[in-house]
Amino acid sequence: MDLREELCEYGRRCVEQGLVIGTSGNLSVRDGDLVTVTPSGVALDRLTPEACPVVDLDGYLVSGDTQPSSETPMHLALYQATGAQAIVHTHSVFGTVVATTMAELPPVHYNALLLGGTIKVADYATYGTPELAANVRAAIDGKQAAILANHGGVTIGGSLEEAFSATRLLEWLCEVYVRGLAIGTPTILTDAQLAAVVDRALNPPTFPRRP
Numbered sequence: 001m002d003l004r005e006e007l008c009e010y011g012r013r014c015v016e017q018g019l020v021i022g023t024s025g026n027l028s029v030r031d032g033d034l035v036t037v038t039p040s041g042v043a044l045d046r047l048t049p050e051a052c053p054v055v056d057l058d059g060y061l062v063s064g065d066t067q068p069s070s071e072t073p074m075h076l077a078l079y080q081a082t083g084a085q086a087i088v089h090t091h092s093v094f095g096t097v098v099a100t101t102m103a104e105l106p107p108v109h110y111n112a113l114l115l116g117g118t119i120k121v122a123d124y125a126t127y128g129t130p131e132l133a134a135n136v137r138a139a140i141d142g143k144q145a146a147i148l149a150n151h152g153g154v155t156i157g158g159s160l161e162e163a164f165s166a167t168r169l170l171e172w173l174c175e176v177y178v179r180g181l182a183i184g185t186p187t188i189l190t191d192a193q194l195a196a197v198v199d200r201a202l203n204p205p206t207f208p209r210r211p
Helices: 003-016 072-081 093-101 110-115 130-139 159-182 193-201
Strands: 026-029 032-035 054-056 061-063 088-089 119-122 147-149 153-155
Touching: 003 026, 003 032, 003 088, 026 072, 026 147, 026 159, 032 072, 032 153, 072 088, 072 110, 072 153, 088 159, 093 110, 093 153, 093 159, 093 193, 110 159, 130 147, 147 159, 153 159
Parallel strands: 119 147
Antiparallel strands: 026 032, 026 088, 032 054, 054 061, 088 153, 147 153
């Protein structure tokens, strides 16, 4: 599938799964020194491949007749700081709830390890600014996800499929935490408990065959 077509496909999935509303949210995918990004002001379920502009890592428009997303500086900052090949940024409900109330998303489930453990909330800055890009780059350091204060969430991956899966997991973890707070105090996994999960994954049990 062409990268522009793939971008449109995952844009539609973001809308279908309630991860964005209106024209919020943006995605991008990298191919060498070029980045295909969703355009500014277009709902993700109305994207067409030809409407998706291409920029270089310095932010110059290479091809396309539409302006790239206003969050392109954040995408480029993450590409420059990580080995990511794709980025998904959404304004999902539970992710945004955490973004407006917490300084971090603690590991309430061991699957948080798939994103790097505790997920930090980047300091607030106006969308589309170099300040926000720098804040998010600092928050995501060594992780696959970050939350943007009073804004939403962002995930990175080696492909759009991987970044999108990380976005779904981030929203699930946020929902578990928020719903847990509604009925009590969620139990946070300790470093030792998380280390045991890692050890278990690296040394899975074996089961003998029946004689």
